[in-house]
Amino acid sequence: MTIKDIFDTMDYGAAPESSAEAMAWLADRGGIAGPFIDGTWGPLRDDITIINPATNERLAGLTKCTNTEIKEAVKAARRAQPKWEKQGGPARARVLYALARLIQKNSRLLAVMESLDNGKPIREARDIDIPLAARHFYYHAGLAQLLDEEQPDRQAIGVCGQIIPWNFPLLMLAWKIAPALAAGCTVVLKPAEYTSLSAMIFAELCQQAGVPKGVINIITGDGETGEALVNADVDKIAFTGSTAVGRRIRKATAGTGKALTLELGGKSPYIVFDDADIDSAVEGLVDAIWFNQGQVCCAGSRLIVQEGIAEDFYARLRRRMDGLRIGDPLDKSIDIGAIVDPVQLKTISDLVATNSAGDTYIAETPLPPKGNFYPPTLITGLHPADTLMQEEIFGPVLVATTFRTPAEAVEVANNTRYGLAASVWSENINLALDIAPKLAAGIVWVNGTNMMDAAAPFGGIRESGFGREGGWEGLTAYTKPNVKPKALKPIAPYSGNGAALGLDRTAKLYIGGKQARPDSGYSRAIYGPKGALLGQAPEANRKDLRNAVEAMNAAKGWSKTSGHLRAQILYYIGENLSARAAEFAARIKDMTGKSGTEEVDHAINTLFTFAAWADKYDGAARGVPFRGTALAMHEPVGNLAVFCESHWPLLSLVSPMAAAVSMGNRVTLMASEPFPLAATDFYQVLETSDVPAGVVNILTGTHADLAPQAAGHADIDAVWSFSPADISAVIEREAAGNLKRTWVNYGKDHAPGARDLLAQATEVKTVWIPYGE
């Protein structure tokens, strides 16, 4: 073509970034990617072929680590961990700083390798992935520097197994490794089998940065390799990937005592109100669903647009889609690159092919003749009942529906098993800031999408997983209290055969603000240490638990109350308990044989402590590098089920209850198994203290029977166990169903502090609010 021809057509032409350096880098290393264990490379074996998804041609070979190699890596990490932690935060900060600098200095090699390996546009690797990865190391260098002083009573969790996905290979590596290193952990990281190459470059940078051998180990392979790592001798598993695999990991680690954080899938809503800047909202979708070919866990993949503007919005969106350029990922004028692998391409194609609902629009933009490319696709006129409104497609396919009112927008948005992210578009600050807290999501972007930063916690609720990455919250997931928990000895209930003294008193369950007889119709006799019959405790079953959950749901308004109101009610409970202190102390003495005076006093004090916290456990405005603010807000988790500790009949009930209620949760408490009668007395205190019905529910019965029911109930958002009963494993295993948060003791007395309780009683929601007129 002559210049004159181009002058007439004004085509972009090709603008390819050279892959020469990256290909030479691979060739210099024999074209094989393999493990980096204890500071040493290899062995390098050509077990798996890595393809370039843009061409489907071979890019490199990959070693699939054997079980022995995986064990060696874990052992190396175990050996290196104590010294690495003992170096102290400031020493670790220097290493993290060096890694940040080295990523910047090698940014183009990393970007090109990422694009070759994953198929993502070079622009995204160059302008987003790599700078964010460097930023993550900078930020965590800072956290490491401050950690010893800021959190003196916490220590490193230990050896962390980390499994990352293929969609942001280096960035997810940074999200995993930076906080682990800052906290003093050592890691064994497994990159995804499709995309292990940037991790190889990173491992070389580790050598240059002076990371001691064994601190960072990288193992390569496929799903089996990851599974072996999950089952290896590690103290924590951090996983980012699909919900299905996350669920398997939850089951596999259940009861092992391994800490777990999961960052899973999503079907994030993208809500557009009729007063939004429509063109900007359309453009935002380019960054939401056509970023990284839609292979983004937090992609705004569910468009929910106000009915009155829907047709106009769709028309503008279709026009915008036609302007998207899809092709060679290394071309600097490309918006959309290749799908990572033919397997993924087929998944996307199949999901769209099986859908017959709505109207499907495929962008009128040319596709390259070969390689794994899928065109930008919009499916309008869907409804929540349609499969594609519920299932994660993980590709460049946007589904759309409409709403009438703000309340309906929230209802439609929250009608999902996931809860990762959400976008809200409106020029009305009242509306936008009203909607943001109502969305079931860990991250909400106001008039924007896919904003991320190391300082802003990232993570989901519901089946999008649990745990946060970024900020102090993310670091906390790699530390633990530096106390050694003692084994908790189960207490067998006392037996006897005496008759009850005085007039018969009937202890009942307390559900929805009412005293209720157990569904089973059974009660258990409770005897004192000397065999005196103290009373009968009802034996709650799954139906009583179900009723308690219904009651908690009916009390949703509690979560919207102010901290001030919740504090007043907690103080009032304390006041009323104080008025009956002698009675509770006597009851405790009857059941346990020990004086209850101190315990009652402690319980009152605990009520006051959480009353104090109710309006003081603040979120934070995070220092993210953009004009606006990212609010890390504390929200209640929702419906909690708590299995109480045994030894302290009253305190073990009051302490988790106060923490949960102070943060706006509704709670169902399974009372101390051997000593339940203080709990059944306690509901009378609740009844006189203005506690709304359903906010606190009390069940008595066998923990081992109720634990799988609570953990398996899809409408319970978290389960805590302080019980000496051996129920930790079953709770964690059953929790895999809806991937609820669990906090269990593995039969130990972990005596949590107030801040631990508060952290477990809250979700962190990050709300991004850009400014600017």
Added chain:
Amino acid sequence: MSLDPNVTPTTTMTANVPQIHLPRNAGTELDLDWVAAVQANTSAIERRAATLPGRRSVKKAHQAAWLCKAVSVIDLTTLSGDDTHMRVRRLCAKARQPVSAQILDQLGMTGLTTGAVCVYHDMVATAVDALDGSGIPVAAVSTGFPAGLSPLDLRIEEIRRSVADGAQEIDIVISRRHVLTQNWQALYDEMRMMREACGDAHVKAILATGELGSLRNVARASLICMMGGADFIKTSTGKESVNATLPVTLTMLRAIRAYEARTGFKVGYKPAGGISKAKDALVYLAMIKDELGDRWLQPDLFRFGASSLLGDIERQLEHHLTGRYSAGYRHAIG
């Protein structure tokens, strides 16, 4: 010549005056509901503007061709208090031969001229004379430029005189106060009167976006001017402290797109002031191409208001041919 608005004119067909190819924007009734519904989210617009240069890259022969395109849409401008007739004639000579004949010959672009020459009213006759036979139109800034605060009847009369002197394009300035006080009716009426005074000369409405306070005002003022019959909307006089920017451009392009979608009329766009680098020009062209489409990449729908931009483009074009970076003194001044 084709009158079909859907046909992209070839270079040889391309004349600079819009009404030759396209039905001229007739304007519409003032639609205040539409104006009130227009929103512009500054942060989101800035994000799009900031990422565009990273999304589009034009290299090698394509870059040379795009830079030639940029030359063809420059309104080569002198708007200074010390302008003289010879100064204007020198500029007109540069408009006829914006890039050295030798370079154009090697590029296969012989005959390339700028889009127009833009001067004050007093210089119109001189410019018309200097450009006689070149086909290059003369644009005049004729409404109490740059503040637009002289009496309305005098501003209207200035337009008439510029047209009488041979200006084919009139760059008018709007009354910013009408925007800042949301007096949309007054803005619309003013635009209508000025359009009428222009007659067959086509009219570019300068919004002076740097003085409008917000992108929302830019979007709304753009819409009003198009309703009032503007053939082009233009960012700036070049005299405000902030002139053409990418966020302002994106806002105005979106208004043009919405106006076309509703009325069918294609309105032109002219960023002015502050665009002095070849690289910037490429980004602007890419934004036009992506936001409005290829049809807008012709001088009848797009112009750069610029004076120093041409010098940088000349150096880049020479670099394209020689592979060596050029120097300013090797190229004729305008």
